[in-house]
């Protein structure tokens with residue numbers, strides 16, 4: 294029983310982490326028709342900046358603030374000064390973001406070295422919660438809570454606000470949105486920044502259990518892409534459900550059939566794609 | 578109000594508008610007529626900035642708007658009712674009106690006044706764009722442009738695909754807008770409809786204006802009608 298509960302919690306919390314990354318990836322794709330291959334880099338940069346901040350200040354909260362601020366700024370600069378120059382040109386954009394992925398990877402290796410590192414958990418989450426015979430690791434519950442809060446917040450932003458309506462209008466028909474007076478360029482920057490923020494937040498809250506290490510950028514990007522493909526490009530709901538699904542599949546796969554590695558994630562993805570080529574909630 | 582001066586517009590290598598000029602005065606309804614593919618939509622796209630002209634100028638209230646971004650042009654007072662309506666599939670009726678809302682020229686088109694003009698839309702306020710009928714979409718496209726309180730309204734074949742009853746209804750609505758002082762540039766293939774609503778008509782052929790006159794003059798000019806409209 295403890296095994297199943299613990300594994301389920303691990304899977305769900307990993308799923309929430311993937312949701313944070315996939316949500317940004319998917320929103321950016323929806324509005325700008327662009328796959329940001331440097332999205333996983335925001336995760337490790339968030340983790341490393343957070344780690345550096347913790348070493349100096351000892352505060353997890355300050356680490357989260359510093360990491361998200363730095364990475365959001367990086368996202369804004371990338372969008373405004375680089376990607377903006379190649380509107381609707383998929384190949385140049387893909388190459389450009391891939392270039393950033395390589396630069397950030399080398400930069401991180403140079404600044405922070407090649408040893409895998411984990412962020413210390415905030416102290417209040419060091420202990421576990423015990424209910425009868427079952428032990429809940431409290432940090433995992435915290436991660437799930439963060440995922441739920443962010444999910445609700447994003448859903449409200451998208452469905453319940455004028456800004457969200459403008460974003461959806463841009464996703465549906467960017468040219469017509471412009472013709473209605475919506476500054477789609479500015480929205481794109483904002484959405485890109487939001488995506489970078491969420492990925493950096495992922496680096497912070499994932500830091501204590503996934504950790505940061507050379508290659509984590511690519512691994513997390515790969516998983517987030519699987520989530521987006523399963524959930525459907527451009528769909529927030531898809532990112533959430535897909536994240537949970539992939540998190541659980543990955544975790545139970547590794548626990549029950551360690552020799553199969555990523556097969557337990559990719560096989561279901563192939564099946565879902567065969568049945569629904571646009572993913573679970575995608576329209577395109 | 579709006580002055581289009583000798584514009585030349587391309588799509589890549591294809592040269593579509595070949596030196597086109599026209600004017601729309603304050604409070605006027607001007608119709609541009611022409612057969613399929615003569616470049617009517619390209620004219621609208623040039624004005625709103627989707628496909629800016631390579632040469633020539635477009636003036637709105639005397640200000641040069643030729644090379645502004647579309648959202649800037651819209652905000653300076655150009656309302657667009659595009660061909661095919663281009664309703665946002667995932668937005669509710671109310672959301673279309675919300676994102677289009679601006680004080681604009683102060684004509685006072687508010688969310689509520691637009692719904693008074695189109696009572697059908699009030700009943701469908703929470704429906705998404707892709708759940709509306711063609712007629713409802715056309716009303717919504719008009720409403721979305723109106724809530725921006727534009728100085729001029731660009732309408733690209735608003736009667737296209739509407740049942741005759743709805744076309745008449747649309748004519749009445751245009752009449753009310755005109756009575757309220759709106760300046761409207763309307764592109765049409767439906768000759769009868771255009772002649773009913775317009776103060777002045779232009780005929781287009783192969784990217785140029787080939788004839789202009791009052792509607793009643795065009796009605797009597799059988800040679801021009803036969804040559805450029807095939808009627």
Ligand SMILES: Nc1ncnc2c1ncn2[C@@H]1O[C@H](COP(=O)(O)OP(=O)(O)OP(=O)(O)O)[C@@H](O)[C@H]1O
Pocket residue numbers: 588591593611612613614615616617618619620660766
């Ligand atoms: N995006 C585009 N790229 C290349 N050529 C185009 C494009 N859009 C239109 N054209 C061409 O430009 C010409 C003018 O098209 P336009 O849409 O302006 O005509 P129109 O008068 O509005 O026709 P209709 O009455 O069918 O709406 C046509 O020959 C068309 O094939």
Ligand SMILES: [Mg+2]
Pocket residue numbers: 617618619660733734
């Ligand atoms: Mg047309």
